[in-house]
Amino acid sequence: MQLILKGGRLIDPAGKRDEEIDLHVVDGRIEKLGKGLTANAAQVIDLKGKVVAPGFIDMHVHLRDPGFEHKETIESGVAAAAAGGFTAVCCMPNTNPAIDDASVIRYIEAKAKVAMQGLVDVYPVAAVSQGRKGEHLSPLAELAAAGAVAFSDDGDPVHNAEIMRRALEYSSMFKRPVIQHAQDPSMTRDGVMNEGLTATRLGLPGWPSVAEEIMIARDIHLTQFTGGRYHVAHMSTAGSVELVRQAKKQGIAVTSEVTPHHFTLTDEAVRTYDTNTKMNPPLRTQDDIEAIKIGLRDGTIDVIATDHAPHSFDEKEVEYIAAPFGVVGLETAIGLALSELFQKNILSLYQLVEKFSFNPRRILGLPVIKVTEGETANLTIFDPAASWVVDPMSFKSLSKNTPFGGRRLTGRPIGVLNNGRAYWC
Numbered sequence: 001m002q003l004i005l006k007g008g009r010l011i012d013p014a015g016k017r018d019e020e021i022d023l024h025v026v027d028g029r030i031e032k033l034g035k036g037l038t039a040n041a042a043q044v045i046d047l048k049g050k051v052v053a054p055g056f057i058d059m060h061v062h063l064r065d066p067g068f069e070h071k072e073t074i075e076s077g078v079a080a081a082a083a084g085g086f087t088a089v090c091c092m093p094n095t096n097p098a099i100d101d102a103s104v105i106r107y108i109e110a111k112a113k114v115a116m117q118g119l120v121d122v123y124p125v126a127a128v129s130q131g132r133k134g135e136h137l138s139p140l141a142e143l144a145a146a147g148a149v150a151f152s153d154d155g156d157p158v159h160n161a162e163i164m165r166r167a168l169e170y171s172s173m174f175k176r177p178v179i180q181h182a183q184d185p186s187m188t189r190d191g192v193m194n195e196g197l198t199a200t201r202l203g204l205p206g207w208p209s210v211a212e213e214i215m216i217a218r219d220i221h222l223t224q225f226t227g228g229r230y231h232v233a234h235m236s237t238a239g240s241v242e243l244v245r246q247a248k249k250q251g252i253a254v255t256s257e258v259t260p261h262h263f264t265l266t267d268e269a270v271r272t273y274d275t276n277t278k279m280n281p282p283l284r285t286q287d288d289i290e291a292i293k294i295g296l297r298d299g300t301i302d303v304i305a306t307d308h309a310p311h312s313f314d315e316k317e318v319e320y321i322a323a324p325f326g327v328v329g330l331e332t333a334i335g336l337a338l339s340e341l342f343q344k345n346i347l348s349l350y351q352l353v354e355k356f357s358f359n360p361r362r363i364l365g366l367p368v369i370k371v372t373e374g375e376t377a378n379l380t381i382f383d384p385a386a387s388w389v390v391d392p393m394s395f396k397s398l399s400k401n402t403p404f405g406g407r408r409l410t411g412r413p414i415g416v417l418n419n420g421r422a423y424w425c
């Protein structure tokens with residue numbers, strides 16, 4: 001396989017590069033970088049106006065496999081990731097069995113290796129507690145040795161402070177972060193949407209923003225106390241952004257992520273009673289979105305991750321209160337980020353690449369992708385200007401539960417290269 005990626009704009013935060021340049025790729029390796037490259041045997045791909053970036057990673061994905069293969073499998077999840085412009089994903093441990101045993105990690109890695117011939121790297125996030133029950137720590141050392149890149153009970157919070165303390169202590173010995181799904185369960189028992197005027201009007205039980213914030217506040221104290229590393233998943237409120245901002249100012253090892261749906265939609269979207277507007281944490285208010293955008297811009301929020309949470313059509317086709325939480329995200333993330341953040345002058349393309357590629361890899365301690373001669377071509381290529389309409393039926397994901405069906409977006413992925421494979425979206 002020989003390719004010349006011609007005339008694209010290479011944005012590479014690790015190499016501090018932002019320039020139009022050609023890449024000659026031979027058998028999955030970057031042979032040469034330069035202007036006006038030619039090679040007789042190579043297929044030339046014109047990338048004028050397109051961006052070439054180090055491969056994007058979605059550090060928050062539910063692949064549902066093992067245990068819930070009617071929602072997603074490792075094969076379909078990997079296909080959705082490639083179609084969405086990602087060369088890597090982290091898969092969350094709320095499978096059945098949970099990822100609390102090295103054998104589950106080996107199962108995932110074996111399946112990921114053959115899915116699309118290993119195009120997408122799959123990095124398991126192991127459970128903090130056995131069975132994610134919050135009672136006893138998982139064997140963290142064994143899980144780290146088996147390949148877990150982080151620890152989380154995602155799907156649920158680590159609500160027990162002592163468990164969180166020990167998780168932060170032990171995980172820091174293996175240089176892995178603890179990823180918290182921040183939710184105080186005592187305040188969200190019946191909640192299905194953001195607590196506020198809209199919930200009152202709709203007659204739906206509310207879920208207050210403070211339920212997220214008090215958990216983050218506690219965890220920041222524990223992180224400072226233990227010297228551990230803490231990452232806030234899918235941050236949704238203005239108060240959470242401010243807590244992380246202040247913690248970072250104090251030099252505490254806290255990082256954070258936000259999902260595309262939380263910077264795009266407010267709780268007003270629930271007015272339709274479309275169960276694809278039901279997610280955990282819930283959609284918040286315009287004030288929260290404004291705070292999240294400022295947090296993205298000033299670096300308080302390090303990462304954009306999707307919380308890709310597939311559910312089958314039948315599971316979501318019930319009344320709002322009974323529906324499961326979660327939406328798919330892999331195949332709309334780049335389009336939403338370009339539409340809502342780049343087109344609206346919140347983030348530059350360089351900053352977007354940092355939040356989709358450089359920062360999550362740094363947080364997870366993964367090797368930095370080098371876009372230089374002699375290195376493996378691990379690339380995401382996207383068009384920041386292409387206009388398109390989201391069609392859930394065309395998703396590679398087994399599940400179609402998105403609130404963005406029919407929405408026009410500006411910007412989309414073009415293709416990915418990784419591990420000697422290329423895929424054109």
Ligand SMILES: [Zn+2]
Nearest residue numbers: 154155181233
């Ligand atoms: Zn979560």
